[in-house]
Amino acid sequence: MEIVAPFKEAIDATKEAGGEAFKLCYQCGLCDTVCPWNRVRTFSMRNIVRQATFGLPEIEGEDIWLCTTCGSCPQQCPRGVETIEVSVSLRRIASEAGISPAPIHTVKASLGAEGNPLREERKKRGDWAEGLSVKTFTEGMEVLYFPGCYPSYDSRLRKVATATADILNRAGVDFGILGSKENCCGESIRKTGDEELYKRLARENIKTFIDNGVHKILVSSPHCYHTFKNEYPEFNANFEVVHISQYLFELINEGRLELSKEYGKKITYHDPCYLGRHNGIYDEPREVLKKVPGLELIEMADSREDSLCCGGGGGRIWMDTPKGERFSDLRLEQAIEVGAEVLVTCCPYCITNFEDSRLTLEDSEVIEIKDITEIIQEVI
Numbered sequence: 001m002e003i004v005a006p007f008k009e010a011i012d013a014t015k016e017a018g019g020e021a022f023k024l025c026y027q028c029g030l031c032d033t034v035c036p037w038n039r040v041r042t043f044s045m046r047n048i049v050r051q052a053t054f055g056l057p058e059i060e061g062e063d064i065w066l067c068t069t070c071g072s073c074p075q076q077c078p079r080g081v082e083t084i085e086v087s088v089s090l091r092r093i094a095s096e097a098g099i100s101p102a103p104i105h106t107v108k109a110s111l112g113a114e115g116n117p118l119r120e121e122r123k124k125r126g127d128w129a130e131g132l133s134v135k136t137f138t139e140g141m142e143v144l145y146f147p148g149c150y151p152s153y154d155s156r157l158r159k160v161a162t163a164t165a166d167i168l169n170r171a172g173v174d175f176g177i178l179g180s181k182e183n184c185c186g187e188s189i190r191k192t193g194d195e196e197l198y199k200r201l202a203r204e205n206i207k208t209f210i211d212n213g214v215h216k217i218l219v220s221s222p223h224c225y226h227t228f229k230n231e232y233p234e235f236n237a238n239f240e241v242v243h244i245s246q247y248l249f250e251l252i253n254e255g256r257l258e259l260s261k262e263y264g265k266k267i268t269y270h271d272p273c274y275l276g277r278h279n280g281i282y283d284e285p286r287e288v289l290k291k292v293p294g295l296e297l298i299e300m301a302d303s304r305e306d307s308l309c310c311g312g313g314g315g316r317i318w319m320d321t322p323k324g325e326r327f328s329d330l331r332l333e334q335a336i337e338v339g340a341e342v343l344v345t346c347c348p349y350c351i352t353n354f355e356d357s358r359l360t361l362e363d364s365e366v367i368e369i370k371d372i373t374e375i376i377q378e379v380i
């Protein structure tokens with residue numbers, strides 16, 4: 001029997017995105033038991049996989065937009081089903097049909113026109129570095145620092161970019177930035193299903209890197225890390241990519257960075273999904289923090305491989321999540337529960353969500369949110 005569109009289209013798109021791995025699903029439901037959504041509401045990845053398998057996706061409902069691509073269910077699935085790819089492929093179908101949540105339309109327009117999702121001007125992308133000793137990248141420099149969109153424009157996250165530049169200067173690293181020539185890495189818009197826009201952003205970045213003689217890229221965001229390291233090679237582009245938590249570890253071990261001051265607080269570390277589960281980087285940030293004099297590192301519930309997603313991946317950072325359904329609220333509760341005075345992480349999306357959650361606490365002074373660079377900047 002001939003399969004008619006849109007079913008055929010759905011089957012082809014899911015096959016293309018995730019191979020036929022989704023057909024392995026035997027509907028055990030383990031994905032649903034580990035999914036953070038089921039801590040705050042009901043949601044079934046198992047149903048989404050079933051719909052994709054039979055080419056009957058409900059692309060007009062809310063469900064296909066919920067997955068934060070946190071990586072918990074593919075890690076647990078006993079049949080190796082590529083659940084994230086299934087979800088993203090359904091979003092691709094919806095996106096091509098012009099269906100996506102309203103905020104995503106605005107984000108796409110901003111990315112297309114200005115290369116960032118925040119409706120900011122391209123020419124202001126390097127303004128965060130004004131007045132600091134930050135050079136424009138030129139060929140032969142040790143490393144390109146790629147802060148990404150939020151650390152370039154967002155007033156809270158700019159502190160991360162300036163802390164990073166300060167640390168690099170203090171360690172004597174010969175680095176530069178691309179300023180207005182930098183584009184969004186495209187990782188998150190790809191996860192909302194806009195493959196064309198992702199490709200455009202990626203191609204432009206790759207051309208800029210090659211034209212400027214870039215070999216090694218230092219990033220603040222695990223999302224930039226993931227896409228540069230694991231997705232840009234799809235364009236035959238291979239750069240050395242380092243996340244700041246790894247680079248700090250390297251600089252300290254090589255004796256280029258001395259941690260001389262005390263940080264006498266109890267802290268807990270949150271593993272960002274795209275650094276931990278997606279890329280296996282759990283130890284370096286902890287090792288860096290353990291080297292800080294006076295700092296007490298305590299682990300909270302749902303740590304390392306089981307880290308509770310902040311809710312910002314998969315483009316969810318741009319979508320509205322009602323109070324009562326925010327994973328970041330739960331994460332703050334977990335940090336406070338173990339007696340942490342500071343919740344430390346190293347992802348701009350996590351910091352954005354945690355800061356929002358902190359503001360809704362009865363006493364927001366009870367906990368601080370810090371990027372790892374902000375702690376290191378204080379102790380060098």
Ligand code: SF4
Nearest residue numbers: 025027028029031077
């Ligand atoms: S855990 Fe894997 S096999 Fe089980 S329902 Fe989910 S996708 Fe299917």
Ligand code: SF4
Nearest residue numbers: 035067068070071073
């Ligand atoms: S990847 Fe994470 S958010 Fe998405 S369905 Fe799986 S567990 Fe849920």
